[in-house]
Amino acid sequence: MRLRNKIAIVTGAADGIGLAASRLFAIEGATVVMVDINGEKCLEESTNINTQGGNTRAVTCSVGSTEEMAEMVQQTVADFGRIDVLVNNAAIAIGQNILEMEEEAWDQVIDINLKGVYRGIRQVLPHMIERGAGSIINLSSMQGLRSWDDWTAYATAKGGINALTVQLAGQFGPKGIRINAIAPGAIMTPLNEKRVAEEGEAFLEASIEQSALRRMGRADEVAQTVLFLASDEAPFITGEIIRIDGGLSVLPRYFEER
Secondary structure (H helix, E strand, C coil): CCCCCCEEEEECCCCHHHHHHHHHHHHCCCEEEEEECCHHHHHHHHHHHHHCCCEEEEEECCCCCHHHHHHHHHHHHHHHCCCCEEEECCCCCCCCCCCCCCHHHHHHHHHHHHHHHHHHHHHHHHHHHHHCCEEEEEECCHHHCCCCCCCHHHHHHHHHHHHHHHHHHHHHHHHCEEEEEEEECCECCHHHHHHHHHHCHHHHHHHHHHCCCCCCECHHHHHHHHHHHHCCCCCCCCCCEEEECCCHHHCCCCCCCC
C-alpha cells in the first residue's frame, strides 16, 4: 500500500504504460482517475481494475483540450479534495521525414505530446502549491535524447518535456512539489505491437538489438519506476530524467534500412 490514500491522475490510461501505472497504483492503494480520449476502452479497463478491488474512475478527456483538462481536474478536486500525483503519459506517434511532414501533422504532435503535458501541469499545479506537496511524473522518451531517422517532431516534443521537467522542478521544489521525467527505450506497448504487425519481424529484431539486455521492455517495468517516483519513497528526487531503456543508451544505435 505504497500509495495509500493518495489521489492520482493518469493520462493515456486506456492502454500501454498508462494502463500499467493505473493498475499498479490501484494495487498500492491509490484512488486513480484514469484519463483517456478513448472513453470506452478506459471505462472497460477501469471496471476491470475495480472488479479486482481497485478504486479507479474513468474520464473521457483529451489532453489536446484545455477546457476538458480543466474540467477534469476541477471535478477531481471537487470529488476527492486534492491531487497528490499527476502522470502525464498521453501521446501520439507520427514518424515522418521532416522534408515531407506537413505542418499540420507537426503541430498535432507538439500539441498533444508537449502542450498536453503543459496543460496537465498547468491545471494541477495550483492545487499542489496550495497543499505544499505533490509529485508530477512526465513520460518522455529516449527519442528526446538520441537521434532516430524520421521521428523529428516526436523527438522535439519529448526533448521539450525534458526541459520543462528540469525548469519546473527547480522553480517549484521550494513549494514541496517534485517533478521528474521517465525516458523509456523500446517498450512493447500497443503502438509497437502495431508496428511489429505492420513492419514485420525486422522491426522487432532491430528493436531488440538496440538493448544491452537484448529484449524489449514491458509496460509494467516502466510502471514500477512511475510508482516509485509517485510514492513517499522518493522524497529527495526531483528534476531527473530517468532512463528505462535496457541499456540502449550505452550502445551505438541501430540504423533502419535506407
